[in-house]
Amino acid sequence: MAGSLRQRTVPGVRVLIVGGGVLGTMHAWQAVERGHEVVQLEREPEARGASVRNFGLVWVGGRAAGVELDTALRARELWERIGERVPGLGFRANGSLTVLRTPLEVRVAEQTVARDDAAERGLKLLDVEEARRLNPALRGDFEAALWCERDAAVEPRVAQPALRAALEASGRYTWLPGREVRSVTRGKVVDDQGDQHRGDVVILCTGAWLGGLVREIAGDVPVRRVRLQMMQTEPLGEALTTSVADGDSFRYYPAYRGTALDALNREQPQPETAREHAMQLLVVQRADGGLTIGDTHAYDEPFPFDTEDEPYRHLTEVAEAVLGRPLPRVARRWAGVYAQCRDTTQVVHRREVEPGVWLVTGPGGRGMTCSPAIGFDTAEAVGL
Incomplete structure (x- = not known):
């Protein structure tokens, strides 16, 4: 093994x-x-x-076809095996739901699940009732959700x-x-x-x-540095049974590229704050019940030494709209920097x-x- x-x-x-x-x-x-x-x-x-400055996501669904997807799928198997031996990792096969709030976002998901590798990725398009059965904490208004059963999480x-x-x-x-x-x-x-x-x-x-x-x-080295901002709340008070993303995530993961995404980018531009900071919503519940929420992307150095409040306000608004309730108090905020190959393939x-x-x-x-x-x-x- x-x-x-x-x-x-x-x-x-x-x-x-x-x-x-x-x-x-x-x-x-x-x-x-x-x-x-x-x-x-x-x-x-x-x-x-x-x-340690990340979501703890084992994120398979959005990976590029080919080597990247193969690597992510093999890693997902290894995480589960290692998690069986090391319970302290907090590994859980919780999957993820990307909540779709507009017809254009639904169309991207429909095009994605129609591809030949959708089953390999564990993707399925769910209606609102099906999504809420998987994750009852999703009480906001949305039209559908993209389920990825292969996604998982650990405690970073x-x-x-x-x-x-x-x-x-x-x-x-x-x-x-x-x-x-x-x-x-x-x-x-x-x-x-x-x-x-x-x-x-x-x-x-x-x-x-x-x-x-x-x-x-x-x-x-042919590598660049990328800066992000994230935050973590106090305990939610209920289980968030899956990781959660929003439709803006489609813009930042290669698996969703196609004519439907082109239409989304053309006809449904991101709000100014989200566009300026290259933002998507990702939410993962920690072992203590708190939520890790993010994130932003910045590529131009020198990076600022401080964090900006406007992206946090945007993330809060979107997360509350998806959950249909106010977020718990934000307990901590941070920025992190990671290294990324300049050739992102x-x-x-x-x-x-x-x-x-x-x-x-x-x-x-x-x-x-x-x-x-x-x-x-x-x-x-x-x-x-």
């Missing part, structure tokens, strides 16, 4: 992983699962980047610690936080405390950190930058979804 920790009858190697986010941790999982020893270094006391703020606890139980894993790596050569990593770490393979999963050491080793940028040293970055908004499969594919490419 690809998602389980087990000893294989292959010669063990020592793998050094730089980066403590979900991508680095899934690489550690794959290496340990294949019988190898892993040392994972992270410059912060705990991962603080995009791996606790996923990495839960995975590390399982890895440590293997006896072949060492976690070294608070270690900023200063140099990388074949078989050796030196951190800012002067400690040298020896290994057979080095894998750099440094996320949106693309300067400094990464630039020295890899030069200019590429799921990840994976390259051996020096003999035995691999850089893996740029999954963009697919990092939480696809990281288990990306880690698996790296292990295969490296020959672990």
